[in-house]
Each structure stands twice: as C-alpha cells, then as structure tokens.
Amino acid sequence: MIKYLLSLFLVVLTFSCSPMTNSDRYSLERTDEVLSFPVIEEVRAPQITVFLFKEKGENYLSFQNLPKSEILIYSMKSQSLVKRLCLNTEGDNSVLGGFGGYYIADMEHIYIPSMYVSKIFVVDTAGVVKRKIDYSTTKDGQQLKPFMPSDKSQIVFIGDDLYIPQTVNLRLGDKAIERSPIKVVLDTIENTSEALPMRFPPLINYKDFGTVGAFGAEYSFCYDGNRFIYSFDADEDLYLTTSAHEKVEKKKAKSKYIDHVTVFRSTEGNFQKMVRAQCEHASYGKILYDKYRDVYYRFVYPPCDTSDYFGDYVELLRSGRKRISIMILDNKLNVVGETFFPAYTYNPNLSFILEDGLYVSLSHIKNPDYSDDILRFQKLELKEIRK
Secondary structure: OHHHHHHHHHHHHHHHOOOOOOOOOEEEEEEEEEEEEEOOOOOOOOOOOOEEEEEOOEEEEEEEOOOOOEEEEEEOOOOEEEEEEEOOOOOOOOOOOOOOOOEEEEOOEEEEEOOOOOEEEEEOOOOOEEEEEEOOEOOOOOEOOOOOOOOOOOOEEEOOEEEEEOOOOHHHHHHHHHHOEOEEEEEOOOOEEEEOOOEOOOOOOHHHOOOHHHHHHOEEEEEOOOOEEEEEOOOOEEEEEOOOOOOEEEEEOOOOOOOOOOOOOOOOOOHHHHHHHHHHOOEEEEEEEEOOOOEEEEEEEOOOOOOOOOOOHHHHHHOOOOOOEEEEEOOOOOEEEEEEOOOOOOEEEEEEEEOOEEEEEOOOOOOOOOOOOEEEEEEEEEEEOOO
16 A cells, blocks of 8 residues: 555656756646636537637637538627528538638638638628639649648738648658648739748658658647747747748757657557557647747647546547646747646647636546536636746
8 A cells, every 4th residue: 555655656746746947937827717608509519629819809719610611709708609600512602622720810801711622712700702712823833732720720811911831742742741831821912822932841751641650740830920930749849930931940849748759650450549549649739829928838748648548539639638738938939837737637729818818628528527518718827936
C-alpha cells in the first residue's frame, strides 16, 4: 500500500508540479466564468471548429451543423441562438460541392469555400449567393487545391486580399513537399490568385503519401496584424513570415512536457488501435494570437496513456484527446509560461479569445458535466506568477 501511494505521488508530482523554469513568468488560471450555448435537438454539437466574428461591436459565435449545409449563429452577449442559415446545395442560388468551414466578415458577407472545387461562395444570412470566386488556377497557371477553413487554419483578409491556406498538393508527385505553396493570396477585386513563395518544411516525405504519416504536414497559423506565425503539429519550431511569405524565420518554442516530437506514423491494421496510438502520441496543436494582452497561446498534446479510457477513440481524438497544456509566448515569441490542465476536461479544438480572456470548451466527452445539449466554454485568465 505504501509503495502504491508513493508511486501515485510521484506521478502527480511529475505532471502537476513540474519544476518551475526561468521562462515561467505567466500562467493561465481557471475561473468560475462559463459561457453556455444551448444546442437544439436537431443539431449536432461541434467537436472540431467554432468561428467567432464581430458585428456592430457585438461578438457572435458560430458553427456548422455537420454534415448539413447549415450555419448556426449565437449572440455571445445573450448566449442564445439568433440565426440559422440554411444553404441550398442545388440550383443557381446554391453552394456546390459541400463545405466544412467558412469565414464571416459580417452578416452580409459569409465566405464559404467548397470542399471539392476551388471556388468560394459569398452569401448573406438569408442564404443568397451574392458572388462566386474561382481560385482554381494562379496567374502563372499553377493548379490549386480546394481547402477547408478550420479552427486551426482560417481565412485572413488584409485589405482586399484574401489569404487562403493550402495543404500539400499531391498532384506534384515526389516534388510535392518542396513545391507546394503553404499560402495563396487572392485579389478579390481583380479576381486573380498568386501562390506565395513559402513552402512546407521537410517533415514528411513522398513515402508518407497515402498513409497516416501524410498528416505530419498539418499546421496551424495565426496573423497578428504584422506577421503570420505557423505551428506544425510535428515540429517544436515556429515559422514566422510577413504577408509576402518571402523570408521565413524559425523560432524555437519547445514545450517542457514534450522531450521530442515526431511525425505520427503507423502500420497498425486495427483502426481503433491506430487511433488510440495517435491519441497518445505527442504533438503540437493550434496557435492563437491574443491581441488584448499581446501574447500567443500554443496548444500542446503531451504524451499520455489512455488505458483508462473505454470507448470510441475517434470520439476521443475529436474531443481533444486526454491531456493538454497551453504555452504562453510574449510578443517576441519567447516562451514565458506553460500551464498543464487536468485530464479529460477540455476540448481545445474549440476555443476563442475575448476582451476578458481565453475561452476553451468544456465539451469533452469524458468530462463529467458533458452534455450534447449544451456547448460550454470556461474562461482562462492570464496571470503573472509572483515568485
């Protein structure tokens, strides 16, 4: 019994009370403030992505009712559903090819990229298609891929230019890694596209194509008003660049909870076992810029053991795995803190930043308070550590 208690104490000490380092100047503290949004019966609660936008000074939260072509818009102030946007998928006034993400500039301009064709549909909240933008080919004739905006990789407007994320273009064969642009800029006035010069780092290779290893090129990015900052799942370094994407600077941003990060590769034939291994594999997640506090948050998935989980591992993966930490970086991207959170509590896929703090979803399937009927977010406050 004494040996068991000692072992348990050492585990807790390792994960909850990691030694403070010189970089630990800030932490994220959990608060009692929770935002709760009702999910009506015929709607499926989001697990992967929510989108925040502002209209006339008021914040709104939105998400897609997957797999339907419907967007739900909630008032952040009242935490109530204010609009259900149902989109046509057939006929002249329709969004073709399905969609799995979007960008809301305002209620009159919702940009919806098709999943299957390189076209963006601009609609209003009445579902009227106001414009169709084709970006299938760049000015120099390069073929581009359709893309899906997500919580990790959203559309960015700079003036009239629309910056569109890209994934590795397999049409380029064994040169796909070195030739695939990471970003395309679309001039919405001239309706012309240009592939920007930044390419993917060599994290994966041609042999990974067609396997789970291909996901090793996945990334998140944020735009802070001056720079694009890229965070790759399988790379501790951050990549900094201007809007032109010509010169790229690498910045070390290592989590203290990951010794070494690698691309997840597997030859496991059993699908559930493979997904379980992915849930346990260490990786980095999305990066967010907090303009109110001039800091960045980089989400981290430390290595873990999920033998205490009994259920569908795909659902666990979608819910944000078992454990997360969140790194805090200053305006020069120096690590100034990292906070480790309790297991099976948060779904970090769903998060956003408001004037008063960072909000992360409590809608994790293993959270004791989880409900399909309520989408909940807890406020985390940035605090300076007093030593």
